[in-house]
Amino acid sequence: MYIVGAGPGNFELLTIKALKALIEADVVLHDSLIGEEILEKLREMGKELVNVGKRKGSKRRQEEINELMVRLAKEGKIVVRLKSGDPFVYGRGYEEVKVLRENGIEYEVVPGISSITIPSFYEIPLTRSGVSKSIVVIPGNIKEEEVEVLLKNSTFVVLMARDYAENVKKVLTKAGKPEDCPAVIIENGTTKKGRTIFCKLKELPEKMKEVKGVTMVVVGEAIR
Amino acid sequence: MYIVGAGPGNFELLTIKALKALIEADVVLHDSLIGEEILEKLREMGKELVNVGKRKGSKRRQEEINELMVRLAKEGKIVVRLKSGDPFVYGRGYEEVKVLRENGIEYEVVPGISSITIPSFYEIPLTRSGVSKSIVVIPGNIKEEEVEVLLKNSTFVVLMARDYAENVKKVLTKAGKPEDCPAVIIENGTTKKGRTIFCKLKELPEKMKEVKGVTMVVVGEAIR
Numbered sequence: 001m002y003i004v005g006a007g008p009g010n011f012e013l014l015t016i017k018a019l020k021a022l023i024e025a026d027v028v029l030h031d032s033l034i035g036e037e038i039l040e041k042l043r044e045m046g047k048e049l050v051n052v053g054k055r056k057g058s059k060r061r062q063e064e065i066n067e068l069m070v071r072l073a074k075e076g077k078i079v080v081r082l083k084s085g086d087p088f089v090y091g092r093g094y095e096e097v098k099v100l101r102e103n104g105i106e107y108e109v110v111p112g113i114s115s116i117t118i119p120s121f122y123e124i125p126l127t128r129s130g131v132s133k134s135i136v137v138i139p140g141n142i143k144e145e146e147v148e149v150l151l152k153n154s155t156f157v158v159l160m161a162r163d164y165a166e167n168v169k170k171v172l173t174k175a176g177k178p179e180d181c182p183a184v185i186i187e188n189g190t191t192k193k194g195r196t197i198f199c200k201l202k203e204l205p206e207k208m209k210e211v212k213g214v215t216m217v218v219v220g221e222a223i224r
Numbered sequence: 225m226y227i228v229g230a231g232p233g234n235f236e237l238l239t240i241k242a243l244k245a246l247i248e249a250d251v252v253l254h255d256s257l258i259g260e261e262i263l264e265k266l267r268e269m270g271k272e273l274v275n276v277g278k279r280k281g282s283k284r285r286q287e288e289i290n291e292l293m294v295r296l297a298k299e300g301k302i303v304v305r306l307k308s309g310d311p312f313v314y315g316r317g318y319e320e321v322k323v324l325r326e327n328g329i330e331y332e333v334v335p336g337i338s339s340i341t342i343p344s345f346y347e348i349p350l351t352r353s354g355v356s357k358s359i360v361v362i363p364g365n366i367k368e369e370e371v372e373v374l375l376k377n378s379t380f381v382v383l384m385a386r387d388y389a390e391n392v393k394k395v396l397t398k399a400g401k402p403e404d405c406p407a408v409i410i411e412n413g414t415t416k417k418g419r420t421i422f423c424k425l426k427e428l429p430e431k432m433k434e435v436k437g438v439t440m441v442v443v444g445e446a447i448r
Contacts, residue, residue, distance in 0.1 A: 007239070008335070009414050009415035009418070012241035013240070013241055013414060014240055015236065015237050015239055016240065017234070017236035037416070067273075086337075086341045088344035088348065088350060089351065089359075094349035094350065094352055095353070107225035109345060111337055111342070111345050113239070113310075113335055113338075113341075114338065115440060116313075116340060116359075116381055117229075117312075117338050117340075118414055118440060119381075120310050120312035120313065122410065123321050124447050125446050127314050128445075131343055131446050131448075133362070133377075134363075134366065135340075135360070135368065135378055135381060135401075136375065136380050137380075137381045138381075138395070139382070140388035140441070141388050142391070142395055150358055151371070154358040154359060156357070156359075156361075157362075158362055158367070159364065163365075164364035164365050168288075171367075171368055171370075174368055175371050175374070181420070184348060189232040190234055190345040191232075191261060192235070196346050211237065215355040223343070
């Protein structure tokens with residue numbers, strides 16, 4: 001079973017790894033937002049496609065999707081759960097992975113190009129030297145009153161964090177995070193040397209001492 | 225000339241489109257952070273690799289990179305400028321594209337998996353239903369005093385924005401954005417039907433009336 005990010009819609013913006021999983025697949029369970037171009041290619045490849053999207057008017061619920069994934073996997077089928085963008089950015093990847101774990105089903109997660117990166121395609125920079133060095137991602141239906149607690153409630157992604165552990169702790173405390181807020185240090189990206197160190201916000205400076213490579217930090221209740 | 229995002233380090237997390245550009249390339253100008261696994265494969269493919277990374281101790285400046293890109297392209301070489309992660313998220317893609325435009329060089333941008341998506345690979349959710357629905361991305365060296373103006377200075381990425389234009393305007397105004405702040409509506413991702421509508425924050429509700437597909441909005445000074 002593979003949980004695969006399909007990226008922002010074009011077949012060629014699938015990763016090599018996503019393509020390999022799709023070639024192997026017996027069944028593809030996909031969202032409603034998957035690009036038509038990708039679905040067309042999958043049909044040409046003779047794949048069985050099941051639209052499990054939860055759009056307006058549809059009554060399908062997450063539980064039904066979970067049951068279907070588990071049933072197909074237990075029948076011995078190679079299943080690709082294909083999600084638009086990236087599975088873990090507004091994608092319920094977390095819930096689905098939890099179900100697979102609870103049912104003892106082996107799976108692999110294949111990241112995809114998140115919608116957050118779509119501006120890149122149009123040459124629109126999200127950060128610019130001397131103009132803006134931070135990005136805030138929100139859903140359109142966020143409530144006006146949530147703005148006041150936006151920093152406190154957000155998940156923080158801190159890039160190039162290794163040499164700034166003490167600063168990161170200070171900055172996030174100032175942004176409203178409690179000192180026992182869950183945090184994770186990710187060293188060396190997704191390479192073979194990649195690894196994660198889970199801790200609390202207050203422990204960041206101590207834990208960072210073990211780290212040598214390129215490092216990011218994620219802090220927030222969502223990662224608990 | 226291609227400006228290509230190499231993603232988070234693994235060869236298989238290159239996109240199909242990135243691989244096609246690399247197969248075509250005569251020369252690859254790459255950052256210091258590009259995964260060793262990717263460089264190894266490119267060497268096997270017989271590609272000429274030039275490390276133009278600007279890491280500590282290196283004196284190479286952005287101007288030298290710009291000059292090299294322009295010179296090679298004018299010599300008729302097919303050049304891939306390979307950037308770790310995504311070219312437009314903390315990547316100076318904007319500056320380099322500007323230089324190419326000014327020199328009349330044809331180019332294409334190929335988005336990559338941004339470092340922001342690395343947690344996905346480790347099954348760490350950035351958002352979670354009922355826990356956190358927003359993400360803040362910052363560099364480790366952000367200053368403590370910048371927290372107070374973090375929302376005001378950030379680029380906002382608003383997902384699933386189509387039916388909430390009036391709300392988005394209100395929320396971002398509350399977050400400190402002036403009403404004539406630059407904004408862009410992106411409809412239908414990066415697919416063939418994809419398009420952008422540039423406007424000002426105050427014009428969002430009016431401009432959104434033309435839009436039917438899946439839509440995101442980006443607001444901030446960086447996109448001007």
